Amino acid sequence: xADAPHAESxxxxxxxxxERPVFVLMAPEAATGSLEARAATLAAAHIRAGxxxxxxxxxxxxxxxxxxxxxxxxxxxxxxxxVLWIQPEAADKLVVYLLxxxxxxxxxxxxxxxxxQTAAALESVANVAASSAMDVLEGRAVAMExxxxxxxxxxxxxxxxxxxxxxxPSVSVVSAGGEARAPDRGVVSPRGPEAERxxxxxxxxxxxxxxxxxxxxxxSLSAAWLPIPRLHVGVGYDIMPIQTLREQPxxxxxxxxxxxxxxxxxxxxxxxxxxxxxxRVTFDAVTRTADVPNGPMFxxxxxxxxxxxxxxxxxxATNLLVSVAPTAGVRFRLTEQIxxxxxxxxxxxxxxxxxxxxxxxxxxxxxxxxxGGVGFQLALPGSRAPAAVAAGPRRSKME
Numbered sequence: 001x002a003d004a005p006h007a008e009s010x011x012x013x014x015x016x017x018x019e020r021p022v023f024v025l026m027a028p029e030a031a032t033g034s035l036e037a038r039a040a041t042l043a044a045a046h047i048r049a050g051x052x053x054x055x056x057x058x059x060x061x062x063x064x065x066x067x068x069x070x071x072x073x074x075x076x077x078x079x080x081x082x083v084l085w086i087q088p089e090a091a092d093k094l095v096v097y098l099l100x101x102x103x104x105x106x107x108x109x110x111x112x113x114x115x116x117q118t119a120a121a122l123e124s125v126a127n128v129a130a131s132s133a134m135d136v137l138e139g140r141a142v143a144m145e146x147x148x149x150x151x152x153x154x155x156x157x158x159x160x161x162x163x164x165x166x167x168x169p170s171v172s173v174v175s176a177g178g179e180a181r182a183p184d185r186g187v188v189s190p191r192g193p194e195a196e197r198x199x200x201x202x203x204x205x206x207x208x209x210x211x212x213x214x215x216x217x218x219x220s221l222s223a224a225w226l227p228i229p230r231l232h233v234g235v236g237y238d239i240m241p242i243q244t245l246r247e248q249p250x251x252x253x254x255x256x257x258x259x260x261x262x263x264x265x266x267x268x269x270x271x272x273x274x275x276x277x278x279x280r281v282t283f284d285a286v287t288r289t290a291d292v293p294n295g296p297m298f299x300x301x302x303x304x305x306x307x308x309x310x311x312x313x314x315x316x317a318t319n320l321l322v323s324v325a326p327t328a329g330v331r332f333r334l335t336e337q338i339x340x341x342x343x344x345x346x347x348x349x350x351x352x353x354x355x356x357x358x359x360x361x362x363x364x365x366x367x368x369x370x371x372g373g374v375g376f377q378l379a380l381p382g383s384r385a386p387a388a389v390a391a392g393p394r395r396s397k398m399e
Contacts, residue, residue, distance in 0.1 A: 024056075024071070029060045035122075055080070084097065202375055204373055276327075286363075317358075
């Protein structure tokens with residue numbers, strides 16, 4: 001493959017670099033000292049270290065659409081798996097763009113570049129570019145947001161031919177030469193802290209319950225599903241210890257709250273975290289176990305035994321307490337898959353616990369209760385991430 005006069009080939013130390021997958025990096029024609037140019041140089045070094053051959057092409061195109069058109073042409077020219085470029089957006093932000101060969105979709109990821117933190121911003125840009133390139137090479141979903149394509153970017157084609165053994169829905173794209181074709185390998189779609197397919201959570205939860213139960217602790221476990229990016233629905237269970245509310249006559253409270261939740265995430269910090277707003281409905285199986293006083297004098301007060309000072313037997317009652325709560329929280333990304341989450345809410349019971357004709361078993365619930373917690377969330381990408389483009393069965397490359 002002969003290099004064009006305006007392109008630089010940056011290769012690693014492998015013996016046969018022509019067999020390695022190729023990426024193209026469009027760098028600005030501006031002075032090498034500019035932030036965009038320095039970011040491109042560092043990104044190229046990171047991608048090269050990952051095992052890909054890099055062609056750095058100088059580009060003077062000012063607009064996003066112009067660069068996307070140039071990137072489509074470069075895909076065919078270099079038989080590249082993808083084209084990356086970096087554009088400044090405002091004075092304190094850089095955006096990494098990726099055009100993928102498999103379906104010619106464009107993705108983007110913002111990186112904050114505040115004054116005084118240039119080195120950190122450059123390293124973040126390089127890491128985003130390198131990890132996205134590796135995701136494409138290994139057939140994983142890329143941790144970037146899709147850029148909406150213009151209407152002329154995608155055109156329909158006829159159904160696949162009979163040689164396809166396992167039919168699958170397919171989206172046609174226009175190649176650099178103007179010929180419609182179908183993608184020939186796996187799906188490339190956005191994945192990020194707000195767009196995982198599933199998540200598991202574990203952590204501490206606590207809250208008020210009633211006048212005689214000022215605070216209770218729990219280990220909270222939950223699982224969530226994201227049907228679309230940023231929107232999640234899920235279920236969970238709070239493991240709570242049995243709590244003794246009174247010694248004489250004894251009264252114990254046992255709770256088994258199962259909850260359903262939903263929420264929406266609003267990103268901040270270029271994907272470093274998100275604000276969460278949502279709601280949850282709790283179905284709480286509450287069991288009260290108490291000693292029954294001997295004689296009629298139990299009505300004199302919850303702590304007054306019968307004339308003999310003894311208790312004949314214990315009794316229990318289980319009731320379902322239903323409540324709803326608006327919630328709000330914040331999540332901070334620790335790694336690509338792990339986040340730290342803090343949340344709180346105001347829980348409103350929709351019913352009360354009956355006394356069942358036994359005042360010594362009465363437990364009053366607050367009209368509004370506080371809930372809160374902190375925990376870790378593990379993102380689990382699914383077999384089909386949100387906003388993905390389905391592809392047909394894999395084939396060997398004929399180009």
